[in-house]
Structure formats: structure tokens, C-alpha cells
Amino acid sequence: MPPRSLLALPLLVTACATGTTTPDATQVAGTGTPADPYRLCHDNGGPMRTDYPFVGNYVCPDGSRPLGGSPEAGAQARLRNVGRGPHGNVVDEYEVPCNPPVRIYVDAYFCPESNEDPEVVAQRTRARVADLFLSLETLPFDERAGQLRSEAPAYVDESPDVEVTVCDGPFEFVSTLPSPYAELLTRQLYASLTAAIMMSSNAPEDRAAAYTQAMAGVLRMYRVIVDQRGQGAAIGALDELLGMAADLGRWTEAKIEGCTDAPPPTMGMTMTREGQNVWPPRGEGCEALIRCCEKAGAIVNGASVGPEGLVCLLAAADDCREGLVVVQSQLDCS
Numbered sequence: 001m002p003p004r005s006l007l008a009l010p011l012l013v014t015a016c017a018t019g020t021t022t023p024d025a026t027q028v029a030g031t032g033t034p035a036d037p038y039r040l041c042h043d044n045g046g047p048m049r050t051d052y053p054f055v056g057n058y059v060c061p062d063g064s065r066p067l068g069g070s071p072e073a074g075a076q077a078r079l080r081n082v083g084r085g086p087h088g089n090v091v092d093e094y095e096v097p098c099n100p101p102v103r104i105y106v107d108a109y110f111c112p113e114s115n116e117d118p119e120v121v122a123q124r125t126r127a128r129v130a131d132l133f134l135s136l137e138t139l140p141f142d143e144r145a146g147q148l149r150s151e152a153p154a155y156v157d158e159s160p161d162v163e164v165t166v167c168d169g170p171f172e173f174v175s176t177l178p179s180p181y182a183e184l185l186t187r188q189l190y191a192s193l194t195a196a197i198m199m200s201s202n203a204p205e206d207r208a209a210a211y212t213q214a215m216a217g218v219l220r221m222y223r224v225i226v227d228q229r230g231q232g233a234a235i236g237a238l239d240e241l242l243g244m245a246a247d248l249g250r251w252t253e254a255k256i257e258g259c260t261d262a263p264p265p266t267m268g269m270t271m272t273r274e275g276q277n278v279w280p281p282r283g284e285g286c287e288a289l290i291r292c293c294e295k296a297g298a299i300v301n302g303a304s305v306g307p308e309g310l311v312c313l314l315a316a317a318d319d320c321r322e323g324l325v326v327v328q329s330q331l332d333c334s
């Protein structure tokens with residue numbers, strides 16, 4: 001079954017929940033309705049997610065546990081967020097495949113028992129997530145790391161305190177590299193940029209530093225790729241950047257010059273995979289993906305528009321049928 005949404009973040013689930021006990025409905029406040037959602041705290045029992053393991057552990061009225069306690073299955077059961085709930089936090093709606101299916105509602109940001117300053121807790125959580133995104137730079141071919149890397153844009157979309165401005169200069173440079181690893185490196189550029197912003201800000205005065213750190217992350221991953229795949233994986237343009245490491249900051253500043261908080265109407269970013277542009281995609285399900293992205297305004301006259309366009313490009317780089325599920329969870333295609 002393809003992921004219902006990019007928001008699955010299974011690596012965050014499993015890496016951060018190791019050695020913890022997942023609460024069940026009898027241990028959690030709330031009844032799971034929109035007016036009284038189950039109340040969890042992301043920082044309970046370890047950093048980040050407790051909601052996906054909780055949903056994966058859900059026991060149906062007949063006593064069955066159809067998701068088998070799997071955090072990944074809990075993530076795939078997520079339908080959407082329904083806005084702010086009675087406690088002022090975003091509430092997520094899930095459908096558990098009981099017989100008949102059961103809809104439950106979860107407030108995963110309810111942390112009233114913490115005696116710490118909420119901002120201190122938030123900073124610590126951001127630092128943990130940032131460290132996870134940075135750790136991906138050394139795991140180019142790890143399957144679970146790859147899944148988290150592809151889900152970074154959706155994590156940003158769901159995080160009100162994290163805002164990533166996509167500047168087309170660096171992204172176009174990386175995504176059009178003449179290499180089968182261009183797509184992988186583009187995904188890591190976004191993940192590393194997200195980490196850099198989480199550790200600083202996305203203010204214009206900090207943006208150059210964040211992009212410089214992100215490009216340094218791309219170069220770190222590139223070294224690992226060459227180490228593991230040999231000189232046949234070498235990319236001349238990145239070798240040149242490695243040779244001018246001391247000037248990477250100035251190179252990056254030139255690439256993001258003119259980038260503002262409001263991206264230009266048409267960014268025109270492209271992405272290649274194995275030397276071929278991923279857009280327009282071809283194959284089973286691709287026509288539906290193209291229609292969805294065009295209706296959402298993410299692709300206009302064949303050119304990507306803003307961060308939404310990046311979502312479509314990344315989706316097109318995968319199987320179109322799975323990519324459509326991803327895009328529909330992120331964009332309004334109606």
C-alpha cells in the first residue's frame with residue numbers, strides 16, 4: 001500500500017521511539033472524538049512522535065488490533081488535520097480499519113505536564129529533528145533514510161514554526177546535475193536546508209548561511225556516494241565546489257541573490273533523473289498526476305511554481321501512482 005501522505009516520517013517514529021512504551025487508549029486522556037481528541041505529547045517517552053505508534057496500537061471495539069502496533073501503519077492511517085481543536089492545537093483525523101472502520105482524532109501537541117518553558121521544549125525538539133535530517137547526509141542509500149528525506153517538505157508544511165524559502169538557484173543547480181544521483185542530492189538539499197533553518201531562522205540575513213550549510217551537506221553526501229559507488233559516480237560540478245570549499249559561502253550568496261520570502265510567480269525549476277527531466281512524467285498514472293499539479297497551480301505551462309512545484313517534481317521522480325497520492329495529500333487539485 002503506498003503511503004497515504006508524505007507525513008509518514010517512519011524514521012522519526014522508529015529512531016526516536018526505541019525503548020519506549022507506547023500508550024494505549026486506556027492510558028491517554030480524551031475519547032478520540034473531534035470535541036474530545038486523544039491527547040498526546042510528542043515529547044512523551046522520547047523526542048518526536050507518539051501519535052503514530054499510538055494509532056498503530058489502537059484496539060478496536062471487538063478487541064482486534066488491525067494495525068499490529070506498527071508506527072508506519074499508524075502513519076498511513078492518517079487522513080488529514082482538521083484544524084485547531086478544543087485545546088488550541090492541531091488535531092489529526094485517522095481511520096483505523098476496524099470492522100466497521102473507526103475514525104479517531106488525536107491532539108499530538110498536548111503537553112500540560114511539562115514544567116519546562118515551552119520554548120525550551122520546542123527548541124530541544126527542533127534540535128533533535130534537525131540532527132536527524134543532518135544524519136541523512138551520510139546515508140544516501142539507506143531505504144528508511146530515503147523515505148524520511150522524501151517526506152521533509154511535508155514535515156515543514158505541518159510545522160508552524162518552520163518556514164523554508166525555496167530559492168531556485170541552488171535547487172536548479174543540484175536538480176539538473178548530469179548524474180543519476182541528482183534527485184537524491186536534491187532531496188538532501190531540502191532536508192539539510194530544513195535542518196539549518198531549524199537551528200537558526202529563515203530571515204533574509206540568515207538565509208545565505210542556511211543555504212551554505214545545506215550545500216555543504218550536499219557535498220558531504222556526494223563524498224559518501226563516491227566512496228561507496230566509486231569514481232564512476234563522480235560529478236564534475238560538485239568536484240569543482242569541493243575544490244573551492246573556502247568560497248562556498250560566496251558561491252551560495254550569488255546563487256540565492258534576489259530570492260525573497262515571496263517566490264517569483266514561476267520558478268521554472270527542473271529536476272533530472274538518470275539524465276532525463278522528470279517533468280512531464282510518462283507512464284501509468286502520470287496523466288492524472290500532471291492534471292492534479294496543473295489544477296493546483298504547482299505546474300504552469302510546464303514550469304514549476306514555488307514550493308508546491310517542488311512537491312510535484314519530487315512526486316514525478318517516483319512512481320506516478322504513488323506520487324499522485326502524495327500530491328493529493330499536499331495540494332488542492334480540485
